[in-house]
Amino acid sequence: MVGQTGERWYEAELHRIRGELLLSAARPEPARAEPEFRRALDLADAQGARLWGLRAAVSLAELYLDHGDAAAARDVLEPLHAWFEATPAAAEGGQRRDYHQGEDSVEYRRAARILKELTATARP
Numbered sequence: 239m240v241g242q243t244g245e246r247w248y249e250a251e252l253h254r255i256r257g258e259l260l261l262s263a264a265r266p267e268p269a270r271a272e273p274e275f276r277r278a279l280d281l282a283d284a285q286g287a288r289l290w291g292l293r294a295a296v297s298l299a300e301l302y303l304d305h306g307d308a309a310a311a312r313d314v315l316e317p318l319h320a321w322f323e324a325t326p327a328a329a330e331g332g333q334r335r336d337y338h339q340g341e342d343s344v345e346y347r348r349a350a351r352i353l354k355e356l357t358a359t360a361r362p
Contacts, residue, residue, distance in 0.1 A: 250281035250290040254297055261301065268301055275301065279314070292318045292345045299352055312356050319349045 257274030275298035282291030299311035
């Protein structure tokens, strides 16, 4: 679809969705889903589309958690979550955080919940 229309602003989200579809298939394919999530992260980063990036990071972190890799989940989530935490409300032309009001988004709350759970389980 992106190749036909030339519109690329949602390309990262398309890769994330493709990854989710690969995981929700009758025969889940995590080995094929992971590169889709990584591609989504790379595209979102290149475009400065942090909310798309956060969505991809949450999907990738959940995949890592499903496979017992808490460190990788934390590594992928922390940078984007920290950006939303640190960005002042007056940033980006006076809009709150991102055009989707990042900290109020479902993705932000999911990322925060996962990081909180990872922190709680990491304590001795």
